[in-house]
Amino acid sequence: MTKSRLIIIGGGFGGLNAAKALKKANVDILLIDKMNYHLFQPLLYEVATAALSPGEIATPLREILRNQENVSVIMGEVTDINTAQKQVILSNQAWFGYDYLIIATGARHSYFGNDQWEAFAPGLKTIPDALNIREQILISFEKAERADFGSILPYLTFVIIGGGPTGVEMAGAIAEIAYKTMFKNFRKINPEKAQIFLIEACPNILPSYPERLSKRAKKDLEKLGVRVLNNTKVTNIDDSGVQIADTFIASKNIIWAAGNQASKLLNCLNTPLDRAGRVIVEPDLTLSNLPEVFVIGDAAHMEYKDKLLPGIAPVAIQQGRYVAKTIIRDLDKKNRKPFKYFDKGSMATIGKAKAIAFIGKLQFTGFIAWLIWAFIHLIYLIGFRDRFIVLIEWVMTLISGKRGVRLIYSRSIDEIKE
Amino acid sequence: MTKSRLIIIGGGFGGLNAAKALKKANVDILLIDKMNYHLFQPLLYEVATAALSPGEIATPLREILRNQENVSVIMGEVTDINTAQKQVILSNQAWFGYDYLIIATGARHSYFGNDQWEAFAPGLKTIPDALNIREQILISFEKAERADFGSILPYLTFVIIGGGPTGVEMAGAIAEIAYKTMFKNFRKINPEKAQIFLIEACPNILPSYPERLSKRAKKDLEKLGVRVLNNTKVTNIDDSGVQIADTFIASKNIIWAAGNQASKLLNCLNTPLDRAGRVIVEPDLTLSNLPEVFVIGDAAHMEYKDKLLPGIAPVAIQQGRYVAKTIIRDLDKKNRKPFKYFDKGSMATIGKAKAIAFIGKLQFTGFIAWLIWAFIHLIYLIGFRDRFIVLIEWVMTLISGKRGVRLIYSRSIDEIKE
Structure with a gap:
């Protein structure tokens, strides 16, 4: 059996935790990020207010994953996703094929039309x-x-x-x-x-x-x-x-x-987005009819117990780990379970x-x-x-x-x- | 007696040490720097090679001098010096008069005409x-x-x-x-x-x-x-x-x-410069005929015991302290002594x-x-x-x-x- 190929777009809390939770899984992982580091965003205001240096809240993705041999990291900007061909396309026209895709592209701020x-x-x-x-x-x-x-x-x-x-x-x-x-x-x-x-x-x-x-x-x-x-x-x-x-x-x-606005990349998915540009995901965090494409963290819109899950690190972390487990269940031919959020x-x-x-x-x-x-x-x-x-x-x-x-x-x- | 006004251009090793050595002197000091920090340049290569963050080798000038009440710091670029009128002119046309001036503007790299x-x-x-x-x-x-x-x-x-x-x-x-x-x-x-x-x-x-x-x-x-x-x-x-x-x-x-090239500001002084653009200074680090204008550190060309003093921190530090002492001697109506370099x-x-x-x-x-x-x-x-x-x-x-x-x-x- 050939190894499944997983592409993760984004090395934030969601994407990184998905990759780490797949350490022992029989998958080839390609992590693509525009930047070469994972950022501990909750402390970003301490950099903006001169208490901490960038190096104190950011770590190179390669360094975090150096000992996880089933992960390759590349620095690049994804400009298109072809879900029919199962391909991710970079700004330099290079493309990579996937069996599974995790979109964890986060959000930018939004000015509500201004x-x-x-x-x-x-x-x-x-x-x-x-x-x-x-x-x-x-x-x-x-x-x-x-x-x-x-x-x-x-x-x-x-x-x-x-x-x-x-x-x-x-x-x-x-x-x-x-x-x-x-x-x-x-x-x-x-x-x-x-x-x-x-x-x-x-x-x-x-x-x-x-x-x-x-x-x-x-x-x-x-x-x-x-x-x-x-x-x-x-x-x-x-x-x-x-x-x-x-x-x-x-x-x-x-x-x-x-205000926040999810990454513009999500527009290429031809799937319903909410007002903040987030993908409205299924209970297993996938796109409808595309069980191999997951969207997590700030890029996902998910109602849980009648409330929209907030755009915070614990949600992204739990979703990243959930997707990892779901992929492992798939490989083991087990049924998927819906995502459950534990409010910390x-x-x-x-x-x-x-x-x-x-x-x-x-x-x-x-x-x-x-x-x-x-x-x-x-x-x-x-x-x-x-x-x-x-x-x-x-x-x-x-x-x-x-x-x-x-x-x-x-x-x-x-x-x-x- | 009104206080003497001293302007120091540049908050590097030379300028900063001159200011600090005048802590108890009866002078009003204005320190002008393009940047808002003192940089510990000997460790700059550690920043360039990702071992240290900028914040670890740079300290705000205001912070260093907060308790020295005879010093004001302003951030600005000096574009001209009028030695006849004893004025320093900033890029925004603001000007400041001086009784003493210390030029400690350092050097940039030089490509020898290329x-x-x-x-x-x-x-x-x-x-x-x-x-x-x-x-x-x-x-x-x-x-x-x-x-x-x-x-x-x-x-x-x-x-x-x-x-x-x-x-x-x-x-x-x-x-x-x-x-x-x-x-x-x-x-x-x-x-x-x-x-x-x-x-x-x-x-x-x-x-x-x-x-x-x-x-x-x-x-x-x-x-x-x-x-x-x-x-x-x-x-x-x-x-x-x-x-x-x-x-x-x-x-x-x-x-x-x-290669190094001293700051272009020195061209406005109408005084002989060496090939690296440094001011050829008198034994008391002044311009000839302008005993109130000192040039120190990488901006100065000084032969000492038949050797050109190198562009290193200890030279700038000693020159800064020497100029401070010289100004104090002036105020005390004592004769000036020539600069002596102690090679560490x-x-x-x-x-x-x-x-x-x-x-x-x-x-x-x-x-x-x-x-x-x-x-x-x-x-x-x-x-x-x-x-x-x-x-x-x-x-x-x-x-x-x-x-x-x-x-x-x-x-x-x-x-x-x-």
Whole structure:
């Protein structure tokens, strides 16, 4: 019997965990990713806010899989999938045939039809995104200190749009930077004059969390100096600021954390997508009539117990492992079982050493919740090296409040005009 | 008495040490740098070869100087100096007056009139340079593994031009990557097939070192797998490789470590420059007839005991401190003394745990030399945080041989065409 050929597109939580769970299976695996690393996305906001370096939350895929001999990794961009011929086509026209395909291509941020806002309100999904936001924040303080223009207030005003976990974590971290890290760093400006707004369209931030925790998160953020605006819709964004109803907030630092859109690659599948561009999958995470094509993680739309599964790492990890098991069952001529999700809870940090978390019916707040958060994130970080270094970086950041990676190296200050 | 105004251009070893040595002096200091950080340049090759992250060898200037209240830092590019009016002019037309000026603007690499080579043979002076080279090296292995083109050998051939310390250190580190770090990382290619050439025009690499050490360095590099070509002149470089006399080395990975050129800003001073564009300074490091304008570090050409002072950190540090003392003597109405250089020796690493070093008449090789090198570099790294993290990173790199920062994030694989 010839070995089955499996192609996995995307080395995020879903794709990587599928590959690892097939370590002992009789399949030839080809993992294709645009980048050469696996990114621990839940800590990306720490890169965007200068507490961690990219190398501390990203590990080369080849390194993770070096000892798994049934996996080849190639770096490349998939531009088309031919499900009839069972082929994956790369941007350079190279193609690879498959018996099984796992599409784990993740999501980008979405501007709900206002793509022109992206230039003024970048999102946070990738390492370049994070470095872009980091440099934007830092260069704004530099511009304000130089004060070679009219008002410095727009440079010291930070607007985060979207009160989900990413928005909450960014707002808290920026408050730490402005009110603590930058202490005594400047001579002309006082970074404590910075204003930080968190804007959420729903009645509460963290709308998917229990209301008690959402309210506590708001209170904790306000203690840090963040102004939380609930029930607030953004009607326009341009290079001078954000329009909300009758109010205009002048700001040079706008960060978009409000919406996701699945990878455009999914359009080539000729299968129903939801409004966020995700594939509406079968109970075994496949396309209808294509039992060999799985879609997982942020690329998949799946209702489970009447609720849409959220776009978080635990869902992608469990789906990746489920697909691996399903392929093994197939090879063993066993019937497939539907995917079951085990909800491990949700959590978000608020500033340096606070968080909120809920695990089933248990709810945690403050420092205890942060300890749970820190413990779980360290455990899940892939590879001993990263875990160890990140732990030390965290401890140093905690002790010193310094956020040492405050480097601007991809642009000059003159690139940003008033 | 009003305070004297000192402007320092450049926050490298020279400029930063001048500022720090004036901590208690009655001067108002303005430090201007294009970047917002001080870079520990001697470890830059470790960033270029994926062993360290930029944040581990760079610290924000504001952070270093936060408690020195007589220093303001601004980020900006100086485009002109008016020595008659005693003004420094920035790219945005803002200007600042000075009573004293220290020019510590460093050097870039020089192609000896062949600037068209830069596109194919980048140099290593800045963080963006290092990230550029890092990604070039990594993407070559990725291209070779994908093998979607003719010959893979040019992608696995590395040519380092220039056998000074930077070239030697780069060649050793690339040998480590190809022959150790990448072990088991690929399925189609064997990274051990990589070829690494180090090209030097002089009869020996490290020509400023005692001949015994140069020869030992060559031997150690050859043991690592590097082919050292002495007495070899490069006659042409293009996108397919390097021409040396009658031989053409096909390579997609060419690194330039052969020459330096001081900052172009020095041209505006109307003072004699040497061939490398450095200001030929007086014994007190000033311009002739301008006792208030100092030029230090890689920007200065100074003969000391009939030898040109080399472009290394200890020279810049000592010159920065000397200028600080000289300004203090001026303010105290004391006579100036000429600059005296104390030669602390030179050292260069060869691969993971070997080095060569000489301190006066003492010469060291092998692991002992590496220990001396590691100790001295750790001591000099500015800021406790960096030193501590770098120490851990080094230990991890030593133990694992992993070079964990093998990330490609600023370009896609398709940007590099065959």
